[in-house]
Structure formats: structure tokens, C-alpha cells
Amino acid sequence: MTTVINNNSEVIFHFSIKLPDGSAADSSKVHNKPAKLIIGDGSLTANFEKCLLGLKAGDNKSFELAPEDAFGQPNPDNIYHLDRAKFGADTPATIGAIIAFTQPDGSELPGIIREVAGDSVTVDFNHPLSGHQLTFDVEIIEVNNVEVSSS
Template sequence: MVDSAIITDNSEVLLHFDLKLEDGSAADSTRVHNKPAKLVMGDGSLTPNFESCLRGLKAGDKKTFTLPPDDAFGMPNPDNIHHMERSKFNLDAPAEVGMIIGFTQPGGMEIPGIIRAVAGDSVTVDFNHPLAGETVVFSVEILKVK
């Protein structure tokens, strides 16, 4: 019997996805290590806009969606850019432009920050999502729906 379950709220979904920028450069893919993603619709692992792309699909479906920044990872927020003292960085993790460093928040949760600039004793850290402001091309292959 062919699995014909359709993706709805609370569906368990096994899928491969590719996330690219408009210029075709790869941003993320489950195919790199041939390890499909597993998620439950509504569990927060995907934004509502990404989830809406999946609703109605079933196992065997392949589809590509182009999402503008507001429907993907949003626009960069200037309030998420912080200037820190260079002394906050140690020799094991020196601040270099382009590096992504994990910063521990007061509650213990870790958030990634991208080093955007290093000038004198000041380091500019961007806590926006790395794909904020980008139009993304989201391609999916649905493997299983429960």
C-alpha cells in the first residue's frame, strides 16, 4: 500500500531539503550527509511560512518555493547588532571577521553571533539570523508522512 498521508497540522514528516540563495549558492541541505530531517508540524523547528509550504504535500512529492525575506528569515534588525570589548574574546576564540561564535545568554541558552568588524578594542557582533534579508529558494522532497 502506498503512503498517501497528506501533511497537515501535527503531521510527522521525514524530508530532504535544500536551502539556496537567489544566486544559487547553497545555504543548507540535508543531502550533504544524506541525513533527512524529521519534524512534527507545529513543533517550532520551522517557521510558520516554511510550514505553510509543506501543507498539502505527501510522500514522493518534490517542490520548490521561493520565499522573500519577510516570509523566510525576516529582515536584519539593527537592535541585534552589538559592539563588544575585544577583551571579552580569548586566545582560543579570537575575534576574526566572518567567524560565527556561540554566546551564552543569561538563561543558559546559546545564540550564534557573526563577527562583522574588528576595530581597535571594539568587536561588532551580529546576532541576526545569517540569512536575514535574503530571498531563499526552499526545495523539498517528502519521504514519509505520518
């Protein structure tokens, strides 16, 4: 019996995410390390996971995702203006640089420097792929259904 991907599947797969111009934004094939996830574990957004449901080992499929179905539209509330004094020699405020900022809970959040004007540095904490239509190519390598324990 062929196992198809459902809500309790562990999936090993290669993926590529491409921008509208065809350039690769991300790919598991770069280091030849397939991705592994359990559907619903939060590794992928719900819309990415929906693309995988019903596929089986050996399947190759390509999906077009609107920004709302991928990483969303940029949120203006995720753009901050910080004091240039917060940046130093080890983390210069250079336009286009991606810098990890430590959150109050200790986790790190990457931000992209968008503008430097006088003492103000504009940092964008939106996902770099937000606002983009994406092509999601998948090659399913292995599908295993995991037992869900009920207590």
C-alpha cells in the first residue's frame, strides 16, 4: 500500500522556493539535505502544508502561491527606526545587511537594514519573502504515518 501524506505524516522531501523571476530563494538541494517534517509541527505554514497533502513518495509537484498563501504581505508594524548608536563595528548599519536582534525572551529575530539616515536606522523585521508570489517545487522522498497517542 502506498502511503500518502495526511495530517499525521512524517515527510522527507526536497524543496525549492522560487521568486517570479525564476531565481531560487531557498532550496534543500543546495547542500543535498532533504527537509523533514511532521505535518502540523509548524515547520511550514498551513498553506505550504496543504500543497503536500495527498502526495506520495516519488511525486514531484510545483505550486504557485500568492503572498497571502506563503509569507504574507509586509506589515508596516514590523518596520522599526532604531538609534544608530545601537550599531557598532561588529554589526555596522549597512543597507541590505541582515542582523539578528535578541528579543526580550532571548530568541533572535533577523532584521534587514533598509535605510540609514543620520542617527536613524530603519530595520525591517518582515520575512524577506513576504509580499512575493512564489513557486514551491517539491520532490517527495519518503512518507511515514506517525501514530498519534491519545490519552
